[in-house]
Amino acid sequence: MIDRELYRLYANLPVYRRHIEQAKDIIQGILRYVKRPYVAFSCGKDSSVLAHLVLQFAPGVPLRFLSSGETRLVHNVDDVLEFYRFRGAEIQEVNIDRVFSDEWINATWDEQRKAGRGDLELLNDNSFDCIFMGLRAEESRPRKISLARNQTSGLPRFCHRYKTGKRLNMIRCCPLANWLMEDVGAYIVEHNLPYLDWYDYSGFEGRTTARLTGDAVRQNALFWLKKNKPENFAVLAKRFPEFRLFV
DSSP states (O other): OOOHHHHHHHTTSHHHHHHHHHHHHHHHHHHTTOSSEEEEEOSSHHHHHHHHHHHHHOTTOOEEEEEOTTHHHHOOHHHHHHHHHHTTOOEEEEEOOSSSSGGGTTOOHHHHHHHTTTGGGGGOOTTOOEEEOOOOGGGOHHHHHHHHHOOOTTSOTTEEEOOSSTTTTOEEEOTTTTOOHHHHHHHHHHTTOOOOTTHHHHOTTSOOOSSOOHHHHHTTHHHHHHHHOHHHHHHHHHHOGGGGGOO
């Protein structure tokens, strides 16, 4: 359950206001360097907060959303998408369906999951020069190390210009790097942002993806889906009979 009153109280703390101002400074700072940024948007709590912040200063920045065949069976992503679309945001959905598409109809869950590991790069193309990402150091040690090490001199804090690979010369900007989960929850409550209904089960401590990943299954996503959306679980279990072994 989401303790909204607790987050309202947290929103009164100086640390929360300081983190918001730091994020805004990073966003405004990097916008002076780039011409064609986008927000990597998953409809999760972090990307939703990030989108709300970025759009205050650059309302034309698109929200690019990578979805799959199971996305809308697992999460109420359209509630989040419509919130931003109604406010004028440009939503660019990239759908890569390895679940129900004809060419993948015989693949196991594990086979299609492994095949999709590099799909996030499909959000990038040569027309973009910056990607806003909702990465936070608190989430894991590897992420903390990456955010600390990958910062380019001359750019705002937590911004990194790629020097190699498919993102050559693109800038990664992570304005929420220093935020805590409490900051994210307080911002959502303060601004009445919609959120995925999974968080009512896991709290904002939980993590979500637009795909049914191994981490999601380990966090009991299938148990939750069978209990709360049995019709949707039945569709997925018919497609992937192995799911019945997890519940």
